[in-house]
Amino acid sequence: MGNSNMLAYVKRGAKDKPGFEKIPVPEVKEDEVLIEIKSALICGTDLLVYNGLLDEAIYPLVLGHEFSGEIVEKGSDVSDFEVGDRVVGNAITHCRKCFFCKTGRTNLCTSFRHLGIHCDGCFALYVAIPDFCVTRIPEGMEYDVASAVGPVALVYHAIARVSIRPGSVVVISGPGPIGMVAIQLALISGAKVVNTGMSVDSWRLEKSEQLGAIVVDVQKENLKDKVLEISDGAGADIFIETSGAPIIQQGFDILKSGGEALLIGYSPKPQPINALEVVFRELTLKGSSGYNHESWKKGLEIIADHSSLAKSIISHVFNFDDLEKGFQVMLDRKAIKVAVHYPS
Numbered sequence: 221m222g223n224s225n226m227l228a229y230v231k232r233g234a235k236d237k238p239g240f241e242k243i244p245v246p247e248v249k250e251d252e253v254l255i256e257i258k259s260a261l262i263c264g265t266d267l268l269v270y271n272g273l274l275d276e277a278i279y280p281l282v283l284g285h286e287f288s289g290e291i292v293e294k295g296s297d298v299s300d301f302e303v304g305d306r307v308v309g310n311a312i313t314h315c316r317k318c319f320f321c322k323t324g325r326t327n328l329c330t331s332f333r334h335l336g337i338h339c340d341g342c343f344a345l346y347v348a349i350p351d352f353c354v355t356r357i358p359e360g361m362e363y364d365v366a367s368a369v370g371p372v373a374l375v376y377h378a379i380a381r382v383s384i385r386p387g388s389v390v391v392i393s394g395p396g397p398i399g400m401v402a403i404q405l406a407l408i409s410g411a412k413v414v415n416t417g418m419s420v421d422s423w424r425l426e427k428s429e430q431l432g433a434i435v436v437d438v439q440k441e442n443l444k445d446k447v448l449e450i451s452d453g454a455g456a457d458i459f460i461e462t463s464g465a466p467i468i469q470q471g472f473d474i475l476k477s478g479g480e481a482l483l484i485g486y487s488p489k490p491q492p493i494n495a496l497e498v499v500f501r502e503l504t505l506k507g508s509s510g511y512n513h514e515s516w517k518k519g520l521e522i523i524a525d526h527s528s529l530a531k532s533i534i535s536h537v538f539n540f541d542d543l544e545k546g547f548q549v550m551l552d553r554k555a556i557k558v559a560v561h562y563p564s
């Protein structure tokens with residue numbers, strides 16, 4: 221692309237508001253491809269970066285990490301892709317050399333980098349990423365659907381760490397996009413699903429209800445009573461926290477003995493827990509971070525079979541020029557996910 225410039229949505233520092241700037245189109249290294257972005261989604265993580273709440277973010281930074289597009293240039297070592305290929309990019313790049321990469325746990329790579337947090341992301345007309353982080357989009361799959369592979373892969377990876385069985389009572393905290401994917405994958409597994417939120421989430425809780433979840437506004441209803449009612453007094457089998465609220469202990473309180481708590485949401489502050497309860501009631505507490513490369517591929521298979529799952533989390537579409545409006549509607553909790561369409 222020579223020395224040309226491109227429009228990008230850049231945040232200069234933790235306290236600065238992001239805005240559009242002209243910056244150089246990234247130079248492609250030997251093992252990288254340059255992708256012209258066609259579609260991107262705004263994620264809850266982008267909102268944390270937008271608000272300067274993610275300490276690990278490295279500025280100045282182009283925001284965004286869920287995207288698909290077309291390869292327009294490739295480095296000299298790239299042999300698996302051609303210019304013109306329709307692809308989706310895995311935002312979590314990894315080293316392929318450390319213990320975790322060699323044992324398949326690429327999401328735990330000791331030197332992983334996340335687009336839109338540690339290096340420039342996709343809210344720009346072009347992004348350069350290593351070829352091993354790129355996957356061809358199946359024939360006929362829309363760009364917006366392909367862009368949703370990240371959240372689907374993340375939830376697939378997370379819920380594979382607990383045992384959801386037909387009839388399990390699963391309580392999912394948070395009616396955001398991760399919560400909504402979790403609702404649908406748990407329902408596919410045959411679980412009874414409760415989704416919780418606060419009064420400010422009423423618009424999103426309505427969407428969860430339409431998907432088949434029993435919804436509880438925890439500011440209006442007693443969650444424990446509701447869970448006991450639908451579980452014949454036993455409590456929930458599984459508690460999944462997706463919102464980032466510091467509520468592990470409340471999760472323990474609604475679990476039956478032997479139950480499992482799974483943390484996906486980012487709650488930056490330490491949280492007190494009653495460890496004795498974990499012992500006496502044989503509770504299990506697990507965390508899940510992102511997705512490894514296998515889960516990423518599985519995520520793409522899931523949305524190829526269930527494009528409605530990807531579409532169910534896209535509630536709004538904005539043009540790239542109106543990205544700021546897209547962030548506002550997400551920050552106001554009036555959207556599940558915003559898809560961003562780029563000029564062609």
Ligand SMILES: [Zn+2]
Pocket residue numbers: 263264265285286370371
């Ligand atoms: Zn994301």
Ligand SMILES: [Zn+2]
Pocket residue numbers: 314315316317318319320321322328329330331332
């Ligand atoms: Zn590694």
